[in-house]
Amino acid sequence: MTNIQEIARLAGVSTTTVSRVINQHPYVNEAKRKEILKIIERLDYVPNSNAKSLKEGMTRIIGVLTGTYTTLSTSFIQAFNTSANKHGFNVMLFITNGDRQQELIALEMLRSKQLDALICLFRTNEWKVIESYTKYGPIVTWQRLVSDTIPSVFMDHYKGYTLGLEYLYAKGYRRIANVFSSKGLNTPERVRSYHDFADKYQLKANSFPDFHDKLTIYDGEEVARWWIGQNDRPDAIACSNDNVAAGLLTELRRAGFSAPGDVGILGFDNTELAHLLDLTTIHYPANKQAENAFYIILDMLGQPAPEVHTLEFELIERKST
Amino acid sequence: MTNIQEIARLAGVSTTTVSRVINQHPYVNEAKRKEILKIIERLDYVPNSNAKSLKEGMTRIIGVLTGTYTTLSTSFIQAFNTSANKHGFNVMLFITNGDRQQELIALEMLRSKQLDALICLFRTNEWKVIESYTKYGPIVTWQRLVSDTIPSVFMDHYKGYTLGLEYLYAKGYRRIANVFSSKGLNTPERVRSYHDFADKYQLKANSFPDFHDKLTIYDGEEVARWWIGQNDRPDAIACSNDNVAAGLLTELRRAGFSAPGDVGILGFDNTELAHLLDLTTIHYPANKQAENAFYIILDMLGQPAPEVHTLEFELIERKST
């Protein structure tokens, strides 16, 4: 394999000079520079990035830890990737499928310097475990989390969920069921949002059992079957995300029901699925959020970072309510 | 930062011995081993993986090059990731969005030894360009490609498409329109499949203009609008993938049409969307294919690799035909 010493030898200069040419330092004689570049070209030489990483103590790789691909995390990841690339970083993806061990692999790579930072979209291990890795490099999350070592770009889901509920109320819905996602710290916010909402409009009497840990199309179908089986049905269902809303809607249709005719359905996130099925939903600005996450990491790595954006949920009215 | 020399110093042994303990070589005195492990524990030491990669000449990272996230590539990537992890490799994702430059970044990382191999799901650069990087490490694709340097785990799309067409014929469809994907080498296979099919059943007279480069939900909607605008409508549409079929179906429904009532719709890939919308589709065994791709890479890296699976398309009948 051709390395910098070989280039130096062939050019009759020291490795220092070659390194200077490669890294565009000044103070290299123009003729020599040309000659060295010619040799580099001829031998098809590139610096070994492992040696570089070893020397510089950073790899410019950022890990992204995710459980599964939901459409939402997909757009987050894409945007994060774009931002990272713009600043000369690359992204390494870890899809854990909820496996603790998988998650630890990523964390260990941060520890062993193979990653410069980690963005944690989902997690299976306790926060305490994850937090114990912050001494090896920046870890950032998008989940609501109060921690002085793990910054979060979380959105105010209380506000976002209230936006949806108030919309449903304004549309005349009074008997609203809630389908929540997994037990992160966003869910409690949404639960609190509903409680306050129900208090405000005195809807306590109409309450339905909450669903928890629902996030896939299949989960949505399950909710549909529940709804069908009820005598005393909700007139609207606020879903944890568009996947659930989509599964719910299509399974209802299979049984001959429709939305909003029989029940109003509210999605969350505004993914492609919501567009596909004309779901009313709440736009989640995953793109800007991803940029924010990256900027925070950049800053924590001691590099100049742009200002973070302010993020807002937005109600997208379509045809399921 | 604590390194192997410090451990050695504290334990009063050479770095060799410490290295042996870490890598579980035999021939280390049991008492010393215990002592060294204790010190490693106490100092929270992990070997720097950049130094390791530099020495060993490999990073155990495999790059995955993809254009956008389609649901299909998603499941491929997941399966690939799982296989890789099982063998101690990690996956680095490159989402190029069709940007040549992005693609080159990944290729350059192969060249500079930051990646051990590359799996190329989509590409924007010419194959010739990509091929010129095979000298730096294994590159594998799932697209149909005849190359002695880039192995492919491609499926026989001629066979797969014919499977779909024959099914449509058996169901009584005679006026079939085709929606094709981008101009890879799979598309010509499908085109050829349709030609032979049309010949066989003498359907030449009923032919419709082919669609090309259609792969998103939005593309499907466009096809729907085309269909609606025709006087002389096809009675079935064979789609490039489930996204297109989904967009097609929902847009038709918006206009008051239905499938299979007004037109039969055949998807491709058997993704979640096909399940969601009860689309008849052709199952694409992306998971097994991903494993195959990984096994080939493993083999090319000179490591013992399992046998590859044989892959078969399978028709999944649902309710859109």
Place this chain on the structure above:
DNA sequence: GCTTGACCTGTAATGCATTCCATAAAATAA
């Protein structure tokens, strides 16, 4: 008693690029 092999340990080289420090010539300033 001597050979052979298992067991144990360390020295030093290796992989490769970057950079501090020293040296020196050339150009500019005083």
Place this chain on the structure above:
DNA sequence: TTATTTTATGGAATGCATTACAGGTCAAGC
């Protein structure tokens, strides 16, 4: 002319782990 700065270049150390090779002990085998 002397002092100072700019330009140019190389030696050698640095980042860190792995490993070939050499040197040694000790017990089993002949």
